[in-house]
Amino acid sequence: MIWNLALKTRAYRYFGHQDVITGVQFSPSGNLVATSSKDRTVRLWTPTMKGESTMFKAHTAAVRSVAFSHDGQRLVTASDDKSIKVWSVRGQCFNYSLNQHTNWVRCARFSPDGRLIASCGDDRSVRLWDTSTKRCINCFTDYVGSTTFVDFNSSGTCIASSGADSSLKIWDLRTNRLIQQYQVHSAGINTFSFHPSDNYLISGSSDSTVKILDLLEGRLIYTLHGHKVALRHSSVHPQAAVKHYQTTTYVWHDPIFSWIAP
Structure with a gap:
């Protein structure tokens, strides 16, 4: 579903996936929407009333995440088949796979310049890939359990990664x-x-809370309550729009976001 936040109403509702949708992201230009699903496919949607989509299929197990490159030309997906796959948006086709994870891959993201991909998974590792050589150039393994999410800050100098052990680490x-x-x-x-300024980080957890961290001071500054089940997705606009696992989306309008705006 796509929502009109000004009117607080549903704008579009699309059907196509045959199982749970695990990820959704607008393209940087806003003219496309990518979704991933446990049905092993990725779909690229045109956000209009008609809602046409193109299906990408190359994974052999559930697809856990999907993300655009910052130029909107590529998609990267992570899957339970232990692979990361890169796709061409313009060509609407599969490009190549990255294979070194030894268990399910939970998340994969492009760096801001598109030269790197960060990935994480149930093998307790965070891996860094060079998109030109298609090789793993670094591996961080300082985790007790599964690594659940990974992303770059806006400058591309750091990555953050989270774990099932409730830890959050910045490298x-x-x-x-x-x-x-x-x-x-x-x-x-x-x-x-990450907040666009890179000075704050907003996290969502199975404890049903949103936490806001001040990265300059290295401390927790706010806890937001309101969800009744585990949070699965979040984004910053710089208001924090947070989606929980089942059917509710919360958009937080809070004075704190006025003073942490870039």
Whole structure:
């Protein structure tokens, strides 16, 4: 579903996937929507009344995440088949696979310049890939359990990764060192978003809360309550729009977002 936030009404509702939808993302230009599903497919939608879609199929197991490159030309997907796949948006076709994870891959994201891909999964690792050589160039393994989510900050100098052990870690890619670690949730972290300024990070957890971290001061500054079940997706606009696992989307309008705006 696509919602009109000004009118607080549903704008479009599309059907196509045959199983649970695990990920959704607008293209940078806003003219396309990508979705991933447990039905092993990825779909690329045109967000109009007609809602036409193109189906991408190459994974052999559930697809856990989908994300556009920052130029909108490529998609990257992560799957239970232990692979990461890169797709051409313009050509609407599969390009190549990245294969070194030894268990399910939960999440994959492009760096802002598109030269790197970060991925994480149930093999307790976070991997960094070079998109030109298609090789894994680094692997971070400092996790007790599954790694659940990974993303770059807006400058591309750091990645953050979260774990089922409720930890959140930030790595400096210039030194390949762990520079910050947080343990603020009481259950596994499923999603997070960097604020556009890179000074804050918003995380969502199976403990049904949203936490806002001040990365400059290295501390938790806010906890947002309202969800009754585990949070699965979040984004920052810089208001925090948070989607939980079942049928409810919360859009938070709070004074804190006025003073952490870039």
